[in-house]
Amino acid sequence: MAELRFDGRVALITGAGGGLGKVYALMFAARGASVVVNDLGVDRHGKGEGTKMADKVVEEIRAKGGKAVANYDSVENGEKLVQTALDNFGRIDIVINNAGILRDRSFARISDTDWDLIHKVHLRGSFLVTRAAWPHMKKQHYGRIIMTSSAAGLYGNFGQANYSAAKMGLVGLANTVSIEGAKYNITCNTIAPIAGSRLTEDVMPEEVFNLMKSEYIAPVVLYLCHEDCTQTRGIFEAGAGWVGQVKIQRGGGVVCSTEGEPLTPEAVRDNWSSVCDMGDCDYPSGVGESTMLVVQALEKAKSQPGKRNIVRSTTAAGGSVINPDLAVGQKFPSPPFTITPNDVILYALGVGASTVQPGHLKFLFELNEDFCTLPSFGVLLGQSGMGKLFTGTLPGLESIDITKILHGEQFLEVYQPIPTSGTLSAESEIVDILDKRSGALIVVESKAYDQNRQLVCSNQASIFLVGAGGFGGKKTSSKVKPTVEPPSRPPDASVKQVTSFDQAALYRLSGDTNPLHIDPTFAAMGGFDKPILHGLCTFGFSCRHVLKQYADDDVTKFKAVKCRFSKPIVPGQTIQTDMWREGNRIHFQTKVAETGSVIISGAYVDLINLAPQPAAAESSVTSGLQSDLLFQEMGRQLSIQTDMVKKVKGVFLYNISKGGKPASQWTVDLKTPGGAVYQGAPKTGKADVTVKMSDEDFVAIAVGKLNPQQAFMKGRLTVKGNLMLLQKMTQLLMASAKL
Numbered sequence: 221m222a223e224l225r226f227d228g229r230v231a232l233i234t235g236a237g238g239g240l241g242k243v244y245a246l247m248f249a250a251r252g253a254s255v256v257v258n259d260l261g262v263d264r265h266g267k268g269e270g271t272k273m274a275d276k277v278v279e280e281i282r283a284k285g286g287k288a289v290a291n292y293d294s295v296e297n298g299e300k301l302v303q304t305a306l307d308n309f310g311r312i313d314i315v316i317n318n319a320g321i322l323r324d325r326s327f328a329r330i331s332d333t334d335w336d337l338i339h340k341v342h343l344r345g346s347f348l349v350t351r352a353a354w355p356h357m358k359k360q361h362y363g364r365i366i367m368t369s370s371a372a373g374l375y376g377n378f379g380q381a382n383y384s385a386a387k388m389g390l391v392g393l394a395n396t397v398s399i400e401g402a403k404y405n406i407t408c409n410t411i412a413p414i415a416g417s418r419l420t421e422d423v424m425p426e427e428v429f430n431l432m433k434s435e436y437i438a439p440v441v442l443y444l445c446h447e448d449c450t451q452t453r454g455i456f457e458a459g460a461g462w463v464g465q466v467k468i469q470r471g472g473g474v475v476c477s478t479e480g481e482p483l484t485p486e487a488v489r490d491n492w493s494s495v496c497d498m499g500d501c502d503y504p505s506g507v508g509e510s511t512m513l514v515v516q517a518l519e520k521a522k523s524q525p526g527k528r529n530i531v532r533s534t535t536a537a538g539g540s541v542i543n544p545d546l547a548v549g550q551k552f553p554s555p556p557f558t559i560t561p562n563d564v565i566l567y568a569l570g571v572g573a574s575t576v577q578p579g580h581l582k583f584l585f586e587l588n589e590d591f592c593t594l595p596s597f598g599v600l601l602g603q604s605g606m607g608k609l610f611t612g613t614l615p616g617l618e619s620i621d622i623t624k625i626l627h628g629e630q631f632l633e634v635y636q637p638i639p640t641s642g643t644l645s646a647e648s649e650i651v652d653i654l655d656k657r658s659g660a661l662i663v664v665e666s667k668a669y670d671q672n673r674q675l676v677c678s679n680q681a682s683i684f685l686v687g688a689g690g691f692g693g694k695k696t697s698s699k700v701k702p703t704v705e706p707p708s709r710p711p712d713a714s715v716k717q718v719t720s721f722d723q724a725a726l727y728r729l730s731g732d733t734n735p736l737h738i739d740p741t742f743a744a745m746g747g748f749d750k751p752i753l754h755g756l757c758t759f760g761f762s763c764r765h766v767l768k769q770y771a772d773d774d775v776t777k778f779k780a781v782k783c784r785f786s787k788p789i790v791p792g793q794t795i796q797t798d799m800w801r802e803g804n805r806i807h808f809q810t811k812v813a814e815t816g817s818v819i820i821s822g823a824y825v826d827l828i829n830l831a832p833q834p835a836a837a838e839s840s841v842t843s844g845l846q847s848d849l850l851f852q853e854m855g856r857q858l859s860i861q862t863d864m865v866k867k868v869k870g871v872f873l874y875n876i877s878k879g880g881k882p883a884s885q886w887t888v889d890l891k892t893p894g895g896a897v898y899q900g901a902p903k904t905g906k907a908d909v910t911v912k913m914s915d916e917d918f919v920a921i922a923v924g925k926l927n928p929q930q931a932f933m934k935g936r937l938t939v940k941g942n943l944m945l946l947q948k949m950t951q952l953l954m955a956s957a958k959l
Contacts, residue, residue, distance in 0.1 A: 224446045227252035230309040231445070232302065234258045234295050234349060235319030237273025240368075240413060243434040244316055245277050247442055249286030254309045257281075258291040258301050258319070295319050295345030298352040312353045314364045314445045317346035317390070327381045335382045342386035347393060354406075363406035364445040367394040370412050371457065374466060387412075391455060398453035402750045403740035407452035409444045412466065413437045414459025436461050453749055471498045542660050542691045544653040547616025554646040557601055557668070561586035563730070564593045564640050570727035571596065571760030572717055572795075579773045586640070593638040595778035596763040599630065599756050600731055601638075601646050601668035602679025614650075617662075626785075627755045628661065628682040631701040633780040635675045644668050644676060651680075652700070655693030660685045663700055703784045703822025706807035710853050711798035715765040716813050719753060723791040727757040752788035758795060758819055759783060762810045765797040766825045770806050777830065779804075783823035787812075795819075804830050845915045847876050850922055851886045855897035870945040873907035878915050909941035 231248045235241040237259030249255045259274040274290035281288035289308045293300040295317075305312045321341050323334040346367055357363030372380045373387025391410050398408040413434075440458045443449055455466040474494035477483040488495070568583035571594065575584055582590040646668040654661040666679045680701050720726070724737040732754050735742040743751045763781055771777040789795065794813035799806055804827050810820035851874075868890040876884045887907070889896040901907075913921075917936050920926035931937040939946060 223251070224442065224448065225252045226314075226442075226446070229313040229447075230254045230256070230305050230311050231314035231316065232256040232258065232305050232312060232349070232353070233316040233318055234301070234345070236316075237261060237277060240434045240437055241316070241318040242277050243438045244318065244441060245288065246281060247438045248314070248445075249281040249288055250284065251442070253314070254287040255281060255289075256291055256301065256305045256308070257288055258293065258295070258304075260292060260294055260319075295349050296340060298345070298348030298350070301349055302352040302356070306356070311360065312356050313360075313362060314366075315350055315353050316366045316368075316441065316445070317349060318366075318368050319345060320368065322380075323382060324379045325382070326379050330382055338382040339386045339389075342383070343389045343393070346390055350393075350397065357401075357406050358404045361405050362447070363401065363404070364447075364449075365394075365397060365401070365406065365408040366441055366444060367391070367408065367410045368413065369410050369455070371414065374412055374455070374457075394455075395453055399744045399749055402452065402744065407444075407450065409451060409453070410455045411437070411441055411444070412455065412457045414457060414462075433460075467503045469498065469501050470504055471496065471501050542653065542655075542688055542693070543616035544691075544693050545616065547614060547650050547662075548653055549650065550614050550616070551647060551649045552614070554648065554666075557644045557646060559593075559639060559641055559644065561591070561640055564591075564597065566726075567597050567600065567730045567760070568594055570723070570730050571757055571764055572719065572723075573764065579768070582773065591640055592775050593640050594760065594764060595634050595638065595767070595775050596632065596760045596781070597638050598632050598634055598668070598677035599679060599759070601644060601677060602632070602648075602666035602681060603731060603756075616653075617650075626659075626684040626686060628684045629680075629700075629703065629782070629784045630682070630756065630759060631680040631780070631782045632677060633679075634677045634778055636670075637775055638676060639670065642671065644670055652697040653693060654695060654697055655689050655691055656684070656695065657689045658686070660688035660691065660693070663697060701782050703782060704807065704824050705822055706798075706809055707800045707802065709800070710849075711809075712801050713769050713799045714796060715769060715799075716794055716796045717761060717765070718794045719761075719789070719791050721792040723757065724751055724753050725791075727754050727760075732756065748788065750790055753791050755785040755788075755820075758789055758810060759785075761795045762797045762808055762820060762823070763825060766799060766806050766808055766827075769799060770801060770830065771827055777827045779826040779828050781823070781825045783820045785819070786821045787817050787819045789817075789819050801833060803833060804828060845876060845878060845884055847874075847886075847915045847918045848884065850919065851888075851897055851899075854888060868945060870908040870942065871902050871905065872946070873902060873910045874918070875910065875912045876915050876918060877912070883915060907941065909939065909943075909946050911940075911946070912938040 226248055229252070231245075231253045233241050233244050233248070233255060236245040236255075236257040241257075241259070245255050245257050257274045257277045259277075261271060261273050271290065271292050274292060278288045278290045287309075289304060291301050291304040293304075295301065302312055319341060321338065323330075323338055325331070325334055350365055353363065353365075367390040369387045369390050370383070371377070372384045373389075373391065376384050394408045394410045397406075401408055414437075437458050440456060440463050444451060444454075444456075457464050457466055474491050476487040476491045476495075565584050565586065568580070573580045573583045573594070575581060582588050582592055583594055585591065646666055648664055648666040650662060651665050652663040654663070662683045662685065664681050664683065666681075668676045668678070670676050682700065728734075728737055734754075736748070737743075737751050737754050740750055743749075759781075762783070763778075767773055767775070767778060789812050793815075796811045796813040797808055798811065799808045801807075806825045806827060808820070808823050808825065809818060810823070811818050870890050872888040872890070874886045874888070875882065876886070884899065885901060886897065886899055887902045889898075889902065913931070913936060917926055917931055921928050921931060921937075926936075928937060932939065
């Protein structure tokens with residue numbers, strides 16, 4: 221395995237005269253970096269100064285053949301620190317903001333001096349050093365920045381209000397720096413070390429202090445600073461060889477008001493248990509995503525009957541002029557839409573069709589005898605006239621902020637195969653406008669006709685204008701095509717496909733040129749770390765997956781599709797489409813495979829002329845145990861995690877009990893090609909591992925509520941055979957439990 225080297229890179233490390241900073245400096249230098257060793261020479265309380273500490277580290281680096289210079293300035297003189305790097309090495313690639321002091325006091329005893337000094341060194345100092353390096357990193361289109369937080373900053377700690385506030389402030393600083401740096405290949409991450417240092421040498425017990433060596437932190441920081449690492453905006457705790465990511469968690473929340481009833485303190489009180497329920501938690505990663513999630517929650521809230529106020533002319537809270545009386549019913553024709561074979565092929569490539577996939581040539585080669593247009597192409601016909609919504613020329617919608625537009629839901633119905641060439645005409649109409657308080661929901665329907673005025677397809681798009689609510693309009697509409705949740709069983713089929721890093725750049729050539737999908741600066745304005753993939757591009761991927769899985773790519777069998785856009789996906793991530801068949805309706809849900817985040821929900825495709833659905837085989841599971849469902853899901857996961865069989869190569873026999881009595885027996889065979897999960901003893905040979913436990917404990921381990929080591933020590937888990945093989949099974953079991 222190749223060693224991670226830093227030859228030609230220049231690293232500036234503050235507070236590098238001892239502790240963590242010293243270890244950082246030595247390790248960077250040992251791997252080829254030129255190092256600026258900054259240390260003011262003060263004690264942990266910020267008193268005293270001197271050059272001795274920095275000089276010793278420089279001498280040690282040079283004695284080993286490395287390159288280093290000392291700097292003795294305060295981090296409040298950030299320009300001088302960076303200039304030292306430029307004067308001696310000609311560039312600056314890496315900044316490790318590590319300098320820190322302590323002034324611990326209980327909250328009531330913190331003086332202004334204690335507060336200001338901590339913030340000047342930790343927060344302001346990190347800001348000044350990073351700001352000084354910023355223009356040089358932008359110019360060279362490369363930079364790696366580390367902010368040093370702490371457990372006290374992340375979680376709080378008695379007697380450290382000043383320190384905790386500064387350390388948490390660094391998290392916010394790092395998050396924003398990472399967003400603004402994305403365009404320039406500048407990453408910024410936060411490290412929260414669990415290590416012994418000058419700040420903690422007499423705070424931790426001696427035996428604990430000795431375990432928390434700085435050498436266990438430095439490798440994490442070095443990896444985050446290497447050019448191969450593209451991680452940004454991460455928060456990582458590390459200590460004693462353990463490394464873990466920390467994320468901000470948010471519960472599902474609850475809408476505390478109903479139609480006709482304003483939000484009141486009493487309503488909040490009565491819903492407080494739901495407000496605090498973390499059972500359905502999420503991990504917001506940006507302002508734009510957070511807004512989208514709130515919108516989704518509002519859409520799901522069931523309105524109660526009440527008075528509906530139709531306002532004749534009102535300015536919404538966000539400043540947009542919304543007048544439903546004038547806007548609803550407005551019709552606007554689109555320019556003629558000419559389709560060429562190149563348009564058909566370009567769209568197919570944009571939604572993931574490939575010549576390496578069997579059957580895709582019919583979408584990609586104009587001379588193929590079955591050349592045809594993907595049905596989801598129809599959304600482009602619906603979009604052709606949508607731009608008029610945001611030009612400010614439609615009565616009732618004179619002032620719309622295009623940076624606050626979200627595509628909420630989409631419906632498409634196809635009446636005849638979309639031609640591969642020809643000219644079509646489209647007409648759009650605003651059929652309703654809803655006041656969702658946090659924004660306005662504009663419902664637009666479009667119809668596309670061929671040259672004989674035959675209806676080709678129709679679209680309904682729900683467009684959410686963030687901040688444009690509060691104009692007193694109605695909350696619901698019978699005209700909106702409803703979404704439908706999938707059945708409460710494991711998916712019948714699942715398809716994964718990796719998107720290209722240039723997927724958005726390719727898809728936008730089909731007509732959606734919103735800079736949100738290609739310009740990092742514009743994406744940052746919307747609160748995203750980087751440009752996101754078009755929702756309708758993900759939509760196209762999913763429709764194609766359904767068409768392939770259930771209609772063998774026969775476009776004549778495609779009738780309609782409806783979906784809700786829930787979260788964004790970034791080009792380069794993997795789209796996973798989970799599908800359930802219910803007659804001629806295929807429910808689907810689309811995820812980011814790497815994170816499990818649902819990006820399309822409440823979705824379905826209606827197909828026609830399908831072969832009858834095979835009668836569901838009578839389940840062999842009759843015990844009614846919770847573990848049975850997990851084993852069934854494990855079997856399905858094997859078709860997705862195809863490398864699991866190659867990695868594990870073992871046969872596992874599970875004896876499950878209920879109420880102290882034997883209840884079921886399952887075999888997980890990861891030796892047979894493709895793997896198998898079935899009830900009963902192994903069909904061939906003997907099990908490599910035999911496990912005995914209760915149904916309740918098996919499920920508790922799978923969902924993370926019971927530690928398997930503790931269960932083993934207490935006799936609740938009995939294992940016979942190869943324990944190492946059993947540990948390898950954890951990945952499959954946990955994936956099944958999550959689903």
